[in-house]
Amino acid sequence: MADMMWAGRFSKQVDETVNAFNSSIAFDGRMYKHDIQGSIAHATMLGDCGIIPKEDSLEIIRGLEEILADIESGKLALDPEAEDIHMFIEAELTKRLGDVGKRLHTARSRNDQVAVDIRLYLRDEIDEIYALVKELAVTLLNMAKEHTETIMPGYTHLQRAQPITFAHHLMAYVWMLLRDLDRLSDTKRRMNLCPLGSGALAGTTYKTNRRQTAELLGFDAPMPNSLDGVSDRDFCVELNCALSLIMTHLSRLSEEIIMWCSWEFKFVELDDAFATGSSIMPQKKNPDVTELIRGKTGRVNGDLVTLLSMLKGLPLAYNKDMQEDKEAIFDAVDNVKLCVKTFIPMLSTMRVLKDNMRNAAAKGFINATDCADYLVKKGMPFRDAYKITGTLVAQCIEKGLTLETLPIEDYRAMTNLFDEDVYDAISLDTCVRERKSEGGPSPEAVKLQIAEAEKALGL
Numbered sequence: 001m002a003d004m005m006w007a008g009r010f011s012k013q014v015d016e017t018v019n020a021f022n023s024s025i026a027f028d029g030r031m032y033k034h035d036i037q038g039s040i041a042h043a044t045m046l047g048d049c050g051i052i053p054k055e056d057s058l059e060i061i062r063g064l065e066e067i068l069a070d071i072e073s074g075k076l077a078l079d080p081e082a083e084d085i086h087m088f089i090e091a092e093l094t095k096r097l098g099d100v101g102k103r104l105h106t107a108r109s110r111n112d113q114v115a116v117d118i119r120l121y122l123r124d125e126i127d128e129i130y131a132l133v134k135e136l137a138v139t140l141l142n143m144a145k146e147h148t149e150t151i152m153p154g155y156t157h158l159q160r161a162q163p164i165t166f167a168h169h170l171m172a173y174v175w176m177l178l179r180d181l182d183r184l185s186d187t188k189r190r191m192n193l194c195p196l197g198s199g200a201l202a203g204t205t206y207k208t209n210r211r212q213t214a215e216l217l218g219f220d221a222p223m224p225n226s227l228d229g230v231s232d233r234d235f236c237v238e239l240n241c242a243l244s245l246i247m248t249h250l251s252r253l254s255e256e257i258i259m260w261c262s263w264e265f266k267f268v269e270l271d272d273a274f275a276t277g278s279s280i281m282p283q284k285k286n287p288d289v290t291e292l293i294r295g296k297t298g299r300v301n302g303d304l305v306t307l308l309s310m311l312k313g314l315p316l317a318y319n320k321d322m323q324e325d326k327e328a329i330f331d332a333v334d335n336v337k338l339c340v341k342t343f344i345p346m347l348s349t350m351r352v353l354k355d356n357m358r359n360a361a362a363k364g365f366i367n368a369t370d371c372a373d374y375l376v377k378k379g380m381p382f383r384d385a386y387k388i389t390g391t392l393v394a395q396c397i398e399k400g401l402t403l404e405t406l407p408i409e410d411y412r413a414m415t416n417l418f419d420e421d422v423y424d425a426i427s428l429d430t431c432v433r434e435r436k437s438e439g440g441p442s443p444e445a446v447k448l449q450i451a452e453a454e455k456a457l458g459l
């Protein structure tokens with residue numbers, strides 16, 4: 001086994017099992033670009049501050065750039081035996097430059113190095129996830145634009161409640177995603193401080209310039225406390241919270257789509273390219289994508305619990321437990337990207353079965369509130385109107401009728417405030433058209449919120 005860089009004070013080589021157990025390169029190898037980016041900033045600062053000779057700093061930077069190019073071209077493979085990505089790159093640099101390479105780690109520890117790497121890595125991931133979630137929001141918004149007149153039942157307790165439109169329903173998700181975008185930006189803003197220069201925990205005696213490295217790496221400022229600089233993983237937790245909420249939103253919509261695909265609802269039909277069959281039942285067309293999204297939501301929530309549990313008992317500053325942060329947050333990031341990427345084309349190819357939505361809205365007495373409101377508008381107190389309408393609904397159920405088909409005599413037997421115009425007042429179209437309160441489902445009101453959401457999305 002290769003000598004460890006820290007082998008000086010040890011009389012034995014590390015046991016094979018411990019090396020394999022300790023090693024994180026299998027999962028932190030993906031941060032190679034960010035590790036090199038951090039090291040280039042550090043080397044630049046060391047040279048500028050005269051902590052190492054300027055020529056050495058330039059040589060180190062060139063060496064790091066070559067290593068990056070070689071990893072990217074496939075010429076240099078990551079060594080699975082290496083302890084982690086930081087050690088691998090530093091060892092490779094020293095292999096190439098000799099003594100000059102050994103100067104890179106002056107005034108730095110792997111503790112501030114790893115902290116800066118994760119921030120740089122997650123900052124890029126946040127940008128990618130932001131773009132994907134935005135694309136999803138735009139997809140839903142465009143679908144909403146086509147369905148401002150598509151009437152469907154709105155539900156509470158999964159019981160048909162009041163009529164809405166499909167556009168209104170979809171826009172509810174657009175607003176959730178807009179909040180998700182806001183949370184991603186907020187997380188990125190709070191995490192955009194630079195831990196580099198915190199050293200192992202207690203800063204350094206060298207005259208470093210932390211502002212320079214922070215600026216070179218695009219951070220807003222250095223972290224104000226070196227202990228916090230190396231031990232803070234709040235940003236991983238915050239990001240995972242934001243990701244868990246994104247998944248929660250995808251999962252709720254997935255659950256609805258799963259129901260809507262069933263023969264019991266038949267409100268939508270998935271494109272054949274986004275559904276799967278059964279190995280035994282020839283008639284089946286299953287909504288696997290949505291079910292998997294619902295399932296993966298639990299997994300992303302699990303990542304959040306991993307991070308919170310990993311941190312809760314840790315004394316300051318760095319502890320090896322913190323190496324566990326990466327697999328959790330990377331898993332959350334990977335799965336959210338995978339889910340959103342699959343969800344977008346699945347939604348945009350989904351067929352909306354408007355007639356079935358409308359037929360469902362025509363059943364279940366979802367215009368009963370409107371019937372009561374009809375009486376209220378003629379002067380009756382709401383509670384009395386509510387009671388009368390309830391009685392009428394019971395009569396309809398007994399006679400196998402709907403409020404639309406109940407004869408006017410039955411209405412007038414309850415109160416002579418009822419006239420022929422009640423039929424228009426309780427027609428589905430009226431019920432939806434007249435719900436124009438701000439944020440309501442009327443086509444007019446929904447078009448206003450679509451315009452507002454377009455503005456928020458910068459469209």
Ligand code: ARG
Pocket residue numbers: 024028083084110111114318320322323324
């Ligand atoms: N692989 C380690 C991690 O991910 C890097 C930091 C190691 N620091 C140390 N003092 N052992 O956390």
